[in-house]
Amino acid sequence: MPADEFKEMWRYLETDLPHSFRFTGSKADALEVRDILKSRYIPAIKPIQVDGQPVEPPEPVPFFLDELVWNVKAHKKVIRKYPPFKDFQQFLVAETASGNISRQEIVSMLPPIFLHVRPGMTVLDMCAAPGSKSAQLAEMIHGDEDERVRQVASGTSLEKLEGAGDYTDDGRSTGLLIANDADYKRSHMLVHQVKRLNFPNLIVTQHDASNYPSIKLPTTEDQPNRYLKFDRILADVPCSGDGTARKNPNVWGKWTPRDALGLHNLQLRILERGLQLLKIGGRLVYSTCSMHPVENEAVIAAAIKKCGGVSKVQLVDCSDEMPLLKRRPGLTSWKVFDMTTVQGKDKKAHFFSSFEKFEERKRIFEKEEPGRQFSNKIYPDMFPPPPVPDDERIPLERCMRIYPHLQNTGAFFIAVFEKKAELTPSKSEPNVRGSASKSNEGETNINLDDLSSPRKRPLEDDDGSAPPRKLRAGATDSDGDAITNGDHSPVDYQAAVNNAEGDAVEVAQEPAGSNDELQPEPSAEPESDKSDAESSKALESDGLSKKKIKREDASQEIVKRGKRGGKSQEEYFEYLPEDHSAIKQIFEFFSISDRFPRDRFMVKNEEGVAVNKIYYTSKLTKSIVATNKARGVKFVHCGVAMFVSHSIKGDLKCPWRLQAEGIRIIEPWVSARIVTCNSRSTLHKMLIEMFPIANKNGCLDLEEVGEQLENPDLVPGCCILKVEANGGELGFKFPIVLPLWRHPGSINVMVSKEERLALLLRLYNEKDPKIRNHITDAKKGGSA
Ligand SMILES: C[S@@+](CC[C@H](N)C(=O)[O-])C[C@H]1O[C@@H](n2cnc3c(N)ncnc32)[C@H](O)[C@@H]1O
Numbered sequence: 001m002p003a004d005e006f007k008e009m010w011r012y013l014e015t016d017l018p019h020s021f022r023f024t025g026s027k028a029d030a031l032e033v034r035d036i037l038k039s040r041y042i043p044a045i046k047p048i049q050v051d052g053q054p055v056e057p058p059e060p061v062p063f064f065l066d067e068l069v070w071n072v073k074a075h076k077k078v079i080r081k082y083p084p085f086k087d088f089q090q091f092l093v094a095e096t097a098s099g100n101i102s103r104q105e106i107v108s109m110l111p112p113i114f115l116h117v118r119p120g121m122t123v124l125d126m127c128a129a130p131g132s133k134s135a136q137l138a139e140m141i142h143g144d145e146d147e148r149v150r151q152v153a154s155g156t157s158l159e160k161l162e163g164a165g166d167y168t169d170d171g172r173s174t175g176l177l178i179a180n181d182a183d184y185k186r187s188h189m190l191v192h193q194v195k196r197l198n199f200p201n202l203i204v205t206q207h208d209a210s211n212y213p214s215i216k217l218p219t220t221e222d223q224p225n226r227y228l229k230f231d232r233i234l235a236d237v238p239c240s241g242d243g244t245a246r247k248n249p250n251v252w253g254k255w256t257p258r259d260a261l262g263l264h265n266l267q268l269r270i271l272e273r274g275l276q277l278l279k280i281g282g283r284l285v286y287s288t289c290s291m292h293p294v295e296n297e298a299v300i301a302a303a304i305k306k307c308g309g310v311s312k313v314q315l316v317d318c319s320d321e322m323p324l325l326k327r328r329p330g331l332t333s334w335k336v337f338d339m340t341t342v343q344g345k346d347k348k349a350h351f352f353s354s355f356e357k358f359e360e361r362k363r364i365f366e367k368e369e370p371g372r373q374f375s376n377k378i379y380p381d382m383f384p385p386p387p388v389p390d391d392e393r394i395p396l397e398r399c400m401r402i403y404p405h406l407q408n409t410g411a412f413f414i415a416v417f418e419k420k421a422e423l424t425p426s427k428s429e430p431n432v433r434g435s436a437s438k439s440n441e442g443e444t445n446i447n448l449d450d451l452s453s454p455r456k457r458p459l460e461d462d463d464g465s466a467p468p469r470k471l472r473a474g475a476t477d478s479d480g481d482a483i484t485n486g487d488h489s490p491v492d493y494q495a496a497v498n499n500a501e502g503d504a505v506e507v508a509q510e511p512a513g514s515n516d517e518l519q520p521e522p523s524a525e526p527e528s529d530k531s532d533a534e535s536s537k538a539l540e541s542d543g544l545s546k547k548k549i550k551r552e553d554a555s556q557e558i559v560k561r562g563k564r565g566g567k568s569q570e571e572y573f574e575y576l577p578e579d580h581s582a583i584k585q586i587f588e589f590f591s592i593s594d595r596f597p598r599d600r601f602m603v604k605n606e607e608g609v610a611v612n613k614i615y616y617t618s619k620l621t622k623s624i625v626a627t628n629k630a631r632g633v634k635f636v637h638c639g640v641a642m643f644v645s646h647s648i649k650g651d652l653k654c655p656w657r658l659q660a661e662g663i664r665i666i667e668p669w670v671s672a673r674i675v676t677c678n679s680r681s682t683l684h685k686m687l688i689e690m691f692p693i694a695n696k697n698g699c700l701d702l703e704e705v706g707e708q709l710e711n712p713d714l715v716p717g718c719c720i721l722k723v724e725a726n727g728g729e730l731g732f733k734f735p736i737v738l739p740l741w742r743h744p745g746s747i748n749v750m751v752s753k754e755e756r757l758a759l760l761l762r763l764y765n766e767k768d769p770k771i772r773n774h775i776t777d778a779k780k781g782g783s784a
Pocket of ligand 1: 108127130208210239
């Protein structure tokens with residue numbers, strides 16, 4: 001990078017990163033919420049002036065389509081001070097809670113876009129926690145299936161619906177996302193994040209990605225041993241995180257060159273495993289939030305070499321993709337940087353352009369300065385690949401480097417691969433350890449029994465050290481060396497880089513370092529089953545006490561045990577037979593079409609008893625979970641909660657109610673117990689009232705909803721409250737479907753407080769603090 005540009009980059013690195021967010025969910029929903037931002041909040045913010053100068057209102061980021069990604073540059077003091085900004089902030093918080101907005105760094109949104117995921121594809125996210133990119137991938141697999149299912153269920157033939165992607169499951173996407181993370185706590189953060197998506201084509205696993213198990217597919221007559229290969233793979237690997245310095249200022253104090261040296265091998269093994277698991281013709285994106293070539297181009301070059309060269313895997317030239325995204329080409333030459341000390345002091349930086357030069361310098365030091373030690377993690381493949389004939393050359397310039405100054409973002413590295421042929425296993429395969437073996441087609445078959453053995457930790461590195469767990473948090477030096485680098489000014493750094501080969505450069509005194517984690521993480525608490533608690537509160541609100549359920553949902557117990565032990569615990573995923581009495585009862589009560597599959601319902605207890613909750617998964621999810629759970633694949637999560645059981649006082653024809661999470665999946669196929677609402681004021685009444693509301697013979701007039709409740713066939717139990725898109729006087733563009741509990745003389749809407757607040761704000765711009773407090777403060781007895 002030219003010196004002037006480097007200074008410019010440094011200037012940006014020293015400034016705060018603008019906040020950014022993305023509209024999420026199905027495209028139609030995302031566009032609607034975006035339009036509320038554009039029509040309600042932006043015009044109110046635009047006239048604000050600070051010290052006579054107009055403020056910068058939130059604005060869409062130009063290289064993302066459809067204005068679905070926005071930047072907020074205004075300072076937080078301004079946001080706190082001015083009411084239109086405060087309103088906007090309230091909207092952001094509410095929509096984030098209800099899953100329509102996701103706060104995410106701009107650069108972090110890029111890797112999934114370069115994957116070109118379409119509905120129907122099988123996708124693996126190898127290092128997925130906390131899950132922001134998994135959410136993007138899930139949305140892409142989902143496509144516009146909500147709309148398609150609606151049309152198919154109302155009689156349109158599937159063939160008539162055009163569009164890219166496989167929706168042959170009666171309008172539903174046939175695709176699958178497997179989101180994986182090696183870390184127990186982080187994998188539960190991931191579950192928390194992806195659960196909000198209510199996406200049945202999703203599995204969360206907890207494995208070391210560098211040894212990711214081969215996933216078996218159900219046997220067929222001619223193919224007894226079939227393994228899943230993925231159409232798309234994201235390897236957003238653990239990295240030293242220097243690209244996040246704007247967001248995580250602690251990077252300045254904690255970063256050391258050894259972070260990258262310690263991570264290179266793990267990154268390489270993860271990438272290699274990803275390329276093995278990829279279909280021929282499939283795409284893999286490798287990404288880091290680091291600018292360090294040892295974690296980036298060096299990993300890319302080494303992986304291609306180990307996989308058999310450019311005839312097997314190619315780097316894709318993406319220069320015509322996202323044309324408005326400013327980027328720099330990948331590096332083709334670089335130096336490897338280490339920092340040495342003697343007894344923790346006398347810090348010196350060394351740069352090497354080849355492994356030979358490094359070894360030479362090491363030998364000199366061994367003789368002349370025996371106390372001074374280099375990292376023992378410098379390997380030949382960390383250096384630029386040597387010159388080769390043109391047809392073997394790896395075009396590293398096709399990698400993409402996003403620097404902070406190019407468009408006021410964090411830094412990121414992205415490389416896109418396409419697999420051209422089965423891989424040639426390299427002789428010294430570094431990513432296959434222990435009992436892994438090679439099949440004929442370059443597939444690594446891992447003996448899962450070995451992996452689950454406590455004696456043989458699959459996460460261990462060559463030297464027995466576990467891979468870094470605190471990722472992007474300036475991975476602690478794997479040599480146990482406590483060095484942190486100094487406060488490099490651009491001049492120091494440049495001087496060091498330009499210095500003669502391997503010569504030591506004194507590095508400025510390090511500032512008082514902070515021991516804070518670099519990246520504040522969301523709560524690492526394992527996910528608890530909130531909706532169960534919600535549902536019991538809802539019932540208590542009826543004055544109906546929940547009978548003691550004899551058995552807890554086993555998964556809750558497991559989560560609690562897991563929390564105590566901090567270790568992975570077994571989860572249960574038991575599918576119910578399609579003629580199970582509970583399924584039969586539910587299908588009859590709600591008059592659910594026979595076209596809706598009955599064989600994909602699952603419970604999460606060891607005995608497979610439908611006692612508390614019934615979950616729904618996609619077909620492929622079911623076949624993968626059922627085929628692999630006994631093979632030792634660690635499934636952490638799958639399934640969308642669809643039915644919840646209540647034992648309440650009084651006779652109920654059907655004790656099962658539809659759960660808010662799953663209602664949109666099944667509603668198009670339901671033809672009984674639907675209550676429609678086309679009045680703004682009635683819907684408003686139902687949303688602001690936390691307690692059961694009486695029908696028109698009682699204290700509140702529920703207009704046409706009240707009339708529907710007069711129908712004697714609508715016996716107590718769960719109903720669906722339905723507001724059609726663009727229906728009646730409402731003018732809402734959203735179709736709304738919510739679970740509604742019908743009591744003998746009253747009803748209540750069964751959604752969480754957060755969702756209720758978000759709906760009121762979105763649909764009615766309801767900001768009345770009395771109403772909001774009434775909902776927020778509702779204790780037991782409210783339906784939220
Ligand atoms: C850069 S973060 C991933 C961020 C994530 N893709 C997102 O966008 O939210 C890297 C993740 O890799 C995980 N990790 C570290 N070592 C791993 C390994 N050997 N296998 C799988 N995951 C690993 C960490 O727990 C961490 O959550």
